Amino acid sequence: MADVTKETTAPFWEQKTLDEMTRPEWESLCDGCGRCCLVKIEDEDSGDIHLTRLSCRLLDVGSCRCSDYPNRHREVPDCIAIDPDRVRNLSWLPPTCGYRLIEERQGLRWWHPLVSGNPETVHQAGISVRTWALNEARVKVENIHRYIINDFKDGE
Ligand code: SF4
Ligand code: SF4
DSSP: OOOGGGOOOOOHHHHOOGGGOOHHHHHHTOOOOOGGGEEEEEOTTTOOEEEEEEEOTTEETTTTEETTGGGHHHHSTTOOOOOHHHHHHOTTSOTTOHHHHHHTTOOOOTTSHHHHSOTTHHHHTTOSSTTTOEEGGGSOGGGGGGGEESSGGGGO
C-alpha cells in the first residue's frame, strides 16, 4: 500500500497558469528584481527599445521595490501594470522575470523567493538591479542616452 503521508503537493506556480492565479499568488510571483522598472528609450525611427541602467524615479534601488506602489500609476503615468496578456506581449520583460518563466513553462529558479524562502536571494544571485541601477532623478534628462546598456549583464 502506498504511504500517502509522503505524497507532496506541487506548489501553485507549477500547477496553475498565470490566468488561474489568485491575486496574492500573482503578486508573490514577482521576484523583486526591479528590472522592469528600468527606464527604456524607444528609437523614434526604428521603434527599437533600448534599455538603460537608470531606474524609474519611484524605485528604491536599495530594496528594488516601488516606493509608492499603491499610487504608482498616478505618480508615473507610463508605469505599466503587468498582467498575463502583457507578459505574453512585452518584448522588454526580462528573461528572468517570474511571470515570464511561468508563462514559458521554464519554472522558477533557485533564487526566486518562492523557491528559496528568502527575499535576499534575488540580490545575492545578481539578478536584481540593486548594485548597478541609478535612479533617474539623479541624472539630467538630456544625458539619458549615456546610460543605455545592451542587456542586463552590461549594467552590472
Ligand atoms: S521583472 Fe518581473 S519579477 Fe522582476 S520586478 Fe519586474 S515583474 Fe517582478
Ligand atoms: S512606478 Fe513603481 S512599479 Fe512603476 S516603474 Fe516606477 S518604480 Fe516600477
